Amino acid sequence: MYEWAISANDIYRRFGSLEVLKGVSIKVAKGKMVAIVGKSGSGKSTLLHILGTLDSPDGGDVAICGIPVNGLSPKKLAALRSQYLGFVFQFHHLLPEFTALENIAMPALITGMKKKDAFKRAHELLGYLSLENRSTHKPNQLSGGEQQRVAIGRALMNEPDIILADEPSGNLDTETSIQVHNLLRKITTDMGKSLVIVTHNADLAALSDTIYEMKDGVLVAEKNQSVISG
Ligand SMILES: Nc1ncnc2c1ncn2[C@@H]1O[C@H](COP(=O)(O)OP(=O)(O)O)[C@@H](O)[C@H]1O
Numbered sequence: 001m002y003e004w005a006i007s008a009n010d011i012y013r014r015f016g017s018l019e020v021l022k023g024v025s026i027k028v029a030k031g032k033m034v035a036i037v038g039k040s041g042s043g044k045s046t047l048l049h050i051l052g053t054l055d056s057p058d059g060g061d062v063a064i065c066g067i068p069v070n071g072l073s074p075k076k077l078a079a080l081r082s083q084y085l086g087f088v089f090q091f092h093h094l095l096p097e098f099t100a101l102e103n104i105a106m107p108a109l110i111t112g113m114k115k116k117d118a119f120k121r122a123h124e125l126l127g128y129l130s131l132e133n134r135s136t137h138k139p140n141q142l143s144g145g146e147q148q149r150v151a152i153g154r155a156l157m158n159e160p161d162i163i164l165a166d167e168p169s170g171n172l173d174t175e176t177s178i179q180v181h182n183l184l185r186k187i188t189t190d191m192g193k194s195l196v197i198v199t200h201n202a203d204l205a206a207l208s209d210t211i212y213e214m215k216d217g218v219l220v221a222e223k224n225q226s227v228i229s230g
């Protein structure tokens with residue numbers, strides 16, 4: 001067992017002369033939903049990539065489910081990502097040639113699960129996501145909200161402890177955004193996942209347990225909602 005799903009301490013990241021992250025520390029508890037808000041260019045995606053081990057910091061430490069990631073080989077990092085982390089991006093990045101079912105099953109097929117078992121689990125996820133009648137549809141036959149739900153299913157496929165979502169509703173209309181955020185909230189609660197969501201929509205961030213604001217590469221505000229939401 002681990003104490004923190006994510007523990008990042010004093011993270012620095014620069015691109016050339018641009019200092020993007022200037023000493024960011026953030027901890028995410030198991031089963032909690034954390035939102036990061038802030039203006040475009042403030043460093044939110046850079047931080048999320050580092051928390052997801054897709055990028056390495058120039059300074060500071062990250063631990064995922066108690067495992068320090070600094071110095072792990074690319075192979076070990078890839079294994080850690082596929083076991084512990086699921087990603088949802090602004091653009092769904094679904095594979096256009098594959099059906100909704102196949103897209104959801106893909107992460108498990110890649111890690112060697114039997115096709116029959118992977119499709120069984122993908123079917124269950126389609127049901128959970130209210131997409132059972134979309135299983136044979138290709139991404140371009142789905143609405144924006146449906147595509148994003150399939151992407152959420154894909155993120156859940158390997159039963160990660162943590163989901164990282166970077167503006168998952170940035171490309172959706174208001175009503176569909178609310179549905180996607182409610183779904184992510186429900187997943188956190190139902191399945192005991194930890195979720196970090198980047199969004200510029202303050203109303204939608206209000207569904208989270210804790211809200212941080214990123215400003216010029218530092219986290220400047222922390223609003224704990226647990227008193228309000230119980
Ligand atoms: N790979 C990169 N190379 C150079 N600059 C980058 C790179 N990634 C991000 N940046 C710069 O870092 C800053 C923060 O970017 P980002 O983390 O994407 O912000 P946000 O997600 O808050 O909009 C921006 O000025 C961006 O141009």
Ligand SMILES: [Mg+2]
Pocket residue numbers: 044045046166
């Ligand atoms: Mg971004």
